Amino acid sequence: MNRSIVRAVDWQFWISIPFLIILPFLTPYQAIATNILIVGLFATGFNILLGYTGQLSFGHASFYGLGAYTAGLLIVRLHAPLGIALLAAVVAATIAGLVIGYLSLRRSDVYFSLLTLAFSQIFYFLAFQLRSLTGGDDGLRGIPVFKPFGIDLGKPLGMYYLAFIFFIVMSYLARVILRSPLGKAMRAVKENEDRAIACGFNTQRIKLVSFVISGIYGGLAGFLYCIHLRHVPVDLFHWGMNGEVIFVCIVGGVGTFFGPIVGAIAFLLIHDYLQVIFTRWELVVGLILILFILFFNQGIVGAIENQIALYREKKAFRSQRSVVGGS
Amino acid sequence: MGERPGWVSLPSHEGEVIHISVHAFLLQAFIGLSLGSIYVMMASGLSLIFGLMRVVNFAHGSFYMLGAYTLVYLISLIGNFWICLIVSPILIGILGILIEVGGIRPLYGTEEFNPLLLTLGLNYVFVDIIRILFGLGGVGSSIPKELNGMVNLGFMMFPKYRFFMILVGAAVVFLIWLFINRTNIGLVVRAGTKDNEMVQMLGINVRLVWTLVFGLGIALAALSGALIAPITGTIPEMGMFMVIEAFVVVVIGGMGSFAGSIVAGVLVGEVIAITNLFYPQAGTVAIFILMAIILLTTKAGLFGEG
Amino acid sequence: MNLLETKGLTKRFGGLTAVDRVDFQVAKGELRAIIGPNGAGKTTFFNLIAGRLPPTEGRIWFKGEDITHVPPYEIPRRGIGRSYQITNIFPKLTVFENVRVAVQAMETTFNFWRDVRSLDSINRRTTEILERLKILDQKDVRAANLPHGLQRHLEIGIALASHPELLLLDEPTAGMTKEETERMMELIDELSKGLTIVLVEHDMRFVMSVSKKITVLHEGRILAEGRPEEIRSNEEVQRIYLGKQK
Numbered sequence: 001m002n003r004s005i006v007r008a009v010d011w012q013f014w015i016s017i018p019f020l021i022i023l024p025f026l027t028p029y030q031a032i033a034t035n036i037l038i039v040g041l042f043a044t045g046f047n048i049l050l051g052y053t054g055q056l057s058f059g060h061a062s063f064y065g066l067g068a069y070t071a072g073l074l075i076v077r078l079h080a081p082l083g084i085a086l087l088a089a090v091v092a093a094t095i096a097g098l099v100i101g102y103l104s105l106r107r108s109d110v111y112f113s114l115l116t117l118a119f120s121q122i123f124y125f126l127a128f129q130l131r132s133l134t135g136g137d138d139g140l141r142g143i144p145v146f147k148p149f150g151i152d153l154g155k156p157l158g159m160y161y162l163a164f165i166f167f168i169v170m171s172y173l174a175r176v177i178l179r180s181p182l183g184k185a186m187r188a189v190k191e192n193e194d195r196a197i198a199c200g201f202n203t204q205r206i207k208l209v210s211f212v213i214s215g216i217y218g219g220l221a222g223f224l225y226c227i228h229l230r231h232v233p234v235d236l237f238h239w240g241m242n243g244e245v246i247f248v249c250i251v252g253g254v255g256t257f258f259g260p261i262v263g264a265i266a267f268l269l270i271h272d273y274l275q276v277i278f279t280r281w282e283l284v285v286g287l288i289l290i291l292f293i294l295f296f297n298q299g300i301v302g303a304i305e306n307q308i309a310l311y312r313e314k315k316a317f318r319s320q321r322s323v324v325g326g327s
Numbered sequence: 328m329g330e331r332p333g334w335v336s337l338p339s340h341e342g343e344v345i346h347i348s349v350h351a352f353l354l355q356a357f358i359g360l361s362l363g364s365i366y367v368m369m370a371s372g373l374s375l376i377f378g379l380m381r382v383v384n385f386a387h388g389s390f391y392m393l394g395a396y397t398l399v400y401l402i403s404l405i406g407n408f409w410i411c412l413i414v415s416p417i418l419i420g421i422l423g424i425l426i427e428v429g430g431i432r433p434l435y436g437t438e439e440f441n442p443l444l445l446t447l448g449l450n451y452v453f454v455d456i457i458r459i460l461f462g463l464g465g466v467g468s469s470i471p472k473e474l475n476g477m478v479n480l481g482f483m484m485f486p487k488y489r490f491f492m493i494l495v496g497a498a499v500v501f502l503i504w505l506f507i508n509r510t511n512i513g514l515v516v517r518a519g520t521k522d523n524e525m526v527q528m529l530g531i532n533v534r535l536v537w538t539l540v541f542g543l544g545i546a547l548a549a550l551s552g553a554l555i556a557p558i559t560g561t562i563p564e565m566g567m568f569m570v571i572e573a574f575v576v577v578v579i580g581g582m583g584s585f586a587g588s589i590v591a592g593v594l595v596g597e598v599i600a601i602t603n604l605f606y607p608q609a610g611t612v613a614i615f616i617l618m619a620i621i622l623l624t625t626k627a628g629l630f631g632e633g
Numbered sequence: 634m635n636l637l638e639t640k641g642l643t644k645r646f647g648g649l650t651a652v653d654r655v656d657f658q659v660a661k662g663e664l665r666a667i668i669g670p671n672g673a674g675k676t677t678f679f680n681l682i683a684g685r686l687p688p689t690e691g692r693i694w695f696k697g698e699d700i701t702h703v704p705p706y707e708i709p710r711r712g713i714g715r716s717y718q719i720t721n722i723f724p725k726l727t728v729f730e731n732v733r734v735a736v737q738a739m740e741t742t743f744n745f746w747r748d749v750r751s752l753d754s755i756n757r758r759t760t761e762i763l764e765r766l767k768i769l770d771q772k773d774v775r776a777a778n779l780p781h782g783l784q785r786h787l788e789i790g791i792a793l794a795s796h797p798e799l800l801l802l803d804e805p806t807a808g809m810t811k812e813e814t815e816r817m818m819e820l821i822d823e824l825s826k827g828l829t830i831v832l833v834e835h836d837m838r839f840v841m842s843v844s845k846k847i848t849v850l851h852e853g854r855i856l857a858e859g860r861p862e863e864i865r866s867n868e869e870v871q872r873i874y875l876g877k878q879k
Contacts, residue, residue, distance in 0.1 A: 056440050107622055109439070110383045114578055115622055117571070118615040125612040181737050181752070182745040188734045191723040198683065198721075200709040200738035200795060209743065239571075243447060250444060280459055286451025293445045294433060309775075316773045 012258035012301070013175050020164055020261070030156035031228075032272060036264045037163040038224045043248040043260035044174055045217020050246075051255030052178060053210040054190030055105075058242050059116030062100060062123050063093050063215040065237035067222025069127060072140040072232040077133075082146050086223055093219025097212035105207050117239060124237035140232035159228050166224060170217060175257065177213070186210050247285060251292050253299025262300050353483060355600050361489040363596025364496025368551045369573040370580060370588035371503055372544035378520040378583025380537050381439075382431060386446035387548050388570025389453040393419050394549025395556035395565060396457055399468045408471035408557075416550040423545025427538050450567070457563045465562030474557075492554055499550070500589060506543075507585060516540060520583050568611070572599075575618040581628030590629060634697055636661045636829050637682070637713075637799055642691035644677055644853075651677040653853035654691070659799070664825040666840040667833045668864075669850035670873065675833040676718055678850070679801050683715045684708045695799070709739065714797030716788045718804040718833070724777035728768055731776050731787055733759040735794030758794075766790045766820065782813035786820070793824075800824065802832040806839060818843060841865065 024033040067089040074080035104115035127134045145154035153159045177183050188196040189203045252263025274281040376384050401411040434441040470488045477484040507513040515536050519526045527533045576595045580587025602610040635658040644652040652674045680686040684705035693701045723731050736758050763769040766786045806814045834840045841861045849856045857867050
């Protein structure tokens with residue numbers, strides 16, 4: 001059994017907990033730490049779809065925006081309590097995942113990607129046009145500060161630790177899923193869908209399940225965005241949002257566990273910091289993305305994982321004396 | 328509620344009925360044709376690259392934008408529109424070749440979406456470089472004197488430059504058709520589009536053909552941008568939306584199908600132009616919906632082969 | 634009753650008829666070889682049985698049931714395992730994971746809460762198969778890093794995961810050295826004791842020595858069928874199929 005991948009998930013998860021606990025004290029200002037968690041959560045879900053199941057969605061902004069708008073609309077228009085808003089965001093993301101996923105997965109590869117994009121652009125259009133409902137171009141405003149269980153979300157640390165709880169729970173869930181039979185089935189789809197089918201997997205259904213799961217992560221991230229920034233911009237549905245999460249996953253490491261957080265940190269640092277010294281930060285983002293794709297395809301965390309796996313394999317090879325004919 | 332002769336009544340998105348003269352309608356349809364010309368060229372380039380190399384070139388829009396900027400810049404240096412129109416695509420085509428050799432070739436054989444992601448990165452880079460070199464606001468441009476004004480086509484007057492765009496588009500389509508169907512390289516392209524492995528096994532220098540085709544596709548994008556620049560001016564982001572529209576066209580027409588690019592290009596150009604008449608903001612979402620419908624109902628676009 | 638039977642099985646691709654009205658029967662316990670020049674339709678024939686391609690005409694029965702239109706992911710559950718001519722494994726997974734995932738496919742897909750390492754029956758069966766195929770000691774090696782010969786073993790291992798009653802082997806010795814081929818021959822001989830095997834092969838010595846009955850395909854049709862000696866002395870076979878002796 002492949003101890004190295006499972007153990008990788010293990011050590012990455014346990015290391016991440018203390019690191020994330022102190023994160024707000026490491027970042028230049030505390031609110032950015034929450035942004036890192038939100039983007040990291042979104043990317044964790046996206047990673048399940050891309051890194052483990054091998055499907056590249058261009059429309060994941062749909063879930064981000066849906067989560068944020070659903071929660072936001074319920075809060076602002078219907079004065080819903082936080083719990084209901086959360087539930088609604090998850091339900092909306094699940095339904096959207098089923099519908100968008102079912103339709104988009106009828107095609108594969110780039111056609112699948114473009115279909116997901118089409119859906120997110122339809123949402124963008126709707127959010128833009130239905131001004132009276134969503135605030136249109138200005139976005140949804142007027143989300144109040146919540147104080148669930150006495151935690152003041154208006155204070156950066158309060159919001160952070162709430163987001164932290166979400167993130168840890170969802171990360172743990174991702175860990176459980178990825179080492180379960182479902183996770184292995186998803187991996188088989190990515191590694192060789194044709195053979196996976198021949199082994200007996202209904203890969204269409206597996207892809208759909210993976211899509212819905214990753215959409216739920218996106219919806220939750222959107223929900224957190226909504227209550228953290230207390231404003232839902234229409235840009236959440238824009239395909240640029242998808243580009244962001246792709247960057248995060250590639251730089252952090254597609255198919256790794258801790259990758260999304262590392263990638264989120266990288267992205268947000270560039271976005272917030274670099275912008276101050278060098279306004280053309282997108283240039284840097286683009287160059288880094290290109291560099292990583294050409295030379296560090298596995299991302300930061302992936303490169304580390306590979307080194308560890310290589311080391312273990314060498315050990316395994318060395319301890320086997322049997323020489324196999326002809327090789 | 329017009330019963331006015333010579334006028335067409337259309338509902339607008341605000342609920343009233345607007346009246347458009349048949350002339351205006353025809354003019355818009357014609358504009359749609361000129362727009363279609365651009366889409367056809369963009370889509371042909373994309374489709375050639377995807378059909379032959381299975382590379383999804385998301386940077387196609389950036390090359391379009393670079394073509395536009397190159398034209399404007401060269402004109403400010405040289406002044407002669409015609410020379411600049413010919414040189415710009417060539418220069419950008421060469422840039423495309425350099426990128427293929429340096430950035431995309433190393434990725435053949437790795438994960439399928441690596442080249443795609445690389446081109447995504449290229450977008451960020453190109454857009455920002457242009458912002459640095461030419462500023463955020465974009466550069467204005469104007470139609471060359473010879474092509475200004477209207478041309479009389481008997482039953483209507485049409486803008487000369489738009490007519491010119493259609494002519495260029497048609498000429499380019501013809502030249503590509505000649506290239507694909509009447510040259511040796513074109514034969515390799517056609518064969519390669521059908522069966523990549525076979526062509527490689529035949530020992531033909533596939534790498535070289537791929538590089539050339541990539542360069543050609545990029546040059547087409549640059550030409551499109553250069554061609555439209557005098558009318559729309561340039562802004563750094565002009566390629567970002569165009570690339571999505573170009574993909575929609577390619578998908579509708581069928582990836583890898585040249586004929587499909589032509590039909591779909593004109594179709595999409597018309598859809599955008601006509602929607603611009605009564606519900607401008609819906610133009611872009613309309614083509615997305617069209618694409619989704621095509622993808623869900625056909626196997627691979629109108630002329631595609633799965 | 635035949636274990637596997639096809640009647641009038643045909644596959645056309647546009648103008649090309651790859652498989653042409655094939656009536657094929659295999660009885661339980663047989664070790665049947667299918668030979669034929671390149672392009673004879675052998676792999677297409679396998680693809681039809683495994684549900685990877687829909688037939689243009691004809692029917693396929695397995696254990697008396699019509700499986701003509703059974704989707705490919707249902708086939709292993711019916712009891713048919715299949716290996717490929719061009720190695721079709723999960724390259725980035727380890728040898729153990731390759732087989733385990735195939736074993737798992739037969740038991741559960743959507744269980745997302747249990748750690749796969751704790752599913753004893755699956756892990757045990759995986760170890761059994763790896764042992765049988767003599768690659769247990771490579772279990773933690775990434776499949777892509779295996780030498781070619783062992784990859785072909787793994788290829789079959791994945792096919793065995795579903796407890797098949799019928800094993801379709803497509804050129805199992807493709808690309809192998811003499812020693813590797815010897816090993817593969819022993820393996821297949823041993824496997825044939827509990828399973829029905831249909832194999833496609835080019836290695837004549839292999840075919841003549843292991844199989845009791847040979848089917849010759851040519852241009853999509855069955856040209857001849859019979860015992861190795863009969864086939865060897867068949868003039869037509871000699872005519873179209875000369876020069877494939879190894």
